[in-house]
Amino acid sequence: MTVNDQNINELHHGLAGEVSRFTEAWRIFKKNKLAMWGLIIFTVFFIVAVSGLFLTTGDDPVLDPAKVRLSEKLLRPFASVDAEMIKPGDRPLFGTYLLGTDDLGRDIFARMMQGAWVSLTVGFVAVGISVLIGIVMGGIAGYYGMYRIKFMHVLFLIAFFCALVFLASGQRGLAVDSLLLSLLFVVISMIYNYVSLEGTKGPVTLSLLFFDTFTVDTLIMRFVDIMLCFPSFFLILTIVAILPASIYNIMIVIGLTSWMGTTRFVRAEFLSLREQDFVSAAKVMGIPDLSIIFRHMIPNAAAPVLVSATIGIADAILTEAGLSFLGFGVPPPHATWGNILSDGKRFLFDAPWLTYIPGLSILVVVLSFNLFGEGLRDSLNPKLRKR
């Protein structure tokens, strides 16, 4: 059979009807006004946060969020500097306090700039951690969920978990013992696998230890249920109270306590996708499991994960603000939107901008993430593409 030359030509130059996926998604996204506003606000927030990082750090920052000027306390927004009281080097940018000052005379604009970076990184890192855990756990539960766990593997899991608990509670010796025990179980499993691969029946005592218990799916999803039983904010509060106060600890803790939703999403998507004919067709063609997961399943499961991730960023920003508001967040004098809000609440009637500015900022940023997420979901749906 010969192939039409012109068609081959088109093929080589990649002309025929080729529209890149990104262009198509962008075309649909542009139509959604709210989502565009979400994207614009997100972009502005991103620029503010990054420039905030550079402008507020260093030995002599352009905007000094920690500079105390007691004579200038609780000034309203756009108040100008009293030139007689303040030395030229201590004056804020442009000679005005764009967003006013707090009870110590610190420039709220500078503090907001510094806090934006905290919110941005907390949002992204925490959600990055939770989405990563969620995809892995949900993917395993959805794709390999029907496999039974053998009794020996349960023993291994228990020993390994004990090792982690002992390590976390500082009992090194017991941790090492548990770890060695779990290693022993691994070795026994390997011996058993080797023996059963050879085709001969292993010793009866050995095979007794390998009866089937529950499924992988049961293990993971019940663990998710257990995690969801904890009131997550108080769990985070407890952990943060134990751990040294640091922004990285907060990110990690928020990430480690918010992966359950993503796990459920991914599992549900995987369960429905693995029964789809195109996955069966790929299996029949001998495509390896990992390739099926990454080429066929994750891209089709991405939309709800992406949406839950953007909403998760909003949640993480809120959680961090809540923690800072309660005084468990990033240690002072570092500013975050939450602790500006917290400091401002005492002056709600004298200086309401101290509350409204960080509060509205949190609202707007969280809202923009939600709108952006929704728009993203719609634009990534290939069925809405132009025919």
Add this chain to the structure above:
Amino acid sequence: MNGTNHNILEVRHLKKYFPITRGIFSKVVNSVKAVDDISFNVKEGETLGLVGESGCGKTTAGRVILRLDRPTAGNVYFEGQDVFELRGEELMRFRKNAQIVFQDPYSSLNPRLSIGSIIAEGIGAHRIARGIKKKEAVAELLEKVGLSAGHYHRYPHEFSGGQRQRVAIARALSLNPRLVICDEPVSALDVSIQAQILNLLAKLKKDLNLSYLFITHNLSVVEHVSDRIATMYLGEIAELADTAEFYSNPLHPYTISLLSANMLPDPKYKKKAIILTGDVPSPINPPAGCRFHTRCPVAGEICRIEWPELEEKREGHLVRCHLVDRFDPKPPVKFDVVKEI
């Protein structure tokens, strides 16, 4: 048929029970006997039609043969090799040689991949070609199934059902298989498109010397494409015969009633359809004795008690029925329960 008697696929006593489980430790309380002891061969270059109503286990049989599901018991031999024993290289060779075309062209193509990359995937995985050679191979396949090479970068949603089915066929052919399992490949398409796809399948079979296992519920379709036909009822094979024999001289009451219900596009054609009463019994607890006896218009005492074997009643004509000998040599076209339509 190309005259060779070499069996490309042998299915021996294949069973697939789906367990019904309960509780946290998934205790097996019962099982759905989707496929219950079926055996047949597909010869090289032959098309074997597998007919039956919904839920009789035809699709499950196809999936188990391709190792998409593990069988409960029984063996499948492809080119003499036990399919379920294959590992590594040999398994990949089987994967290359046996392919499937699914019923629903809307769910059988990944909506996020372009047509070109869908077809190219297997070619890449089996290292048949790469780079521009791979693209050319895909373009050739597209032309072979009646699409144009310019469709390479299009996405599945831009195509109609018939075109999608052509893409699915191109994907199945991309690895140069010897056996293609067609799982109701035309059931989701309208009649004019059905004819196109069937003609395409017939042409490809001749050109590429393929063997088909053609699973369908449509008797007109199966007559058009098959060399031999097997009827399935409740997970068992009820009758297996050459196409001509199957249509001129059906022996099993189930086959006879199926054929009597099949319409022909001929206004002069008048026929008495045998309307089966009742529903298909549950495959969880299939009836004792002959599985068809609950609905069989001619069932006798023995049918309720004794399970019939699949026996060769004529040359190459296997039937699972106690009463065949009673109405031999003439098949009973007139049953007691007959309704004129």
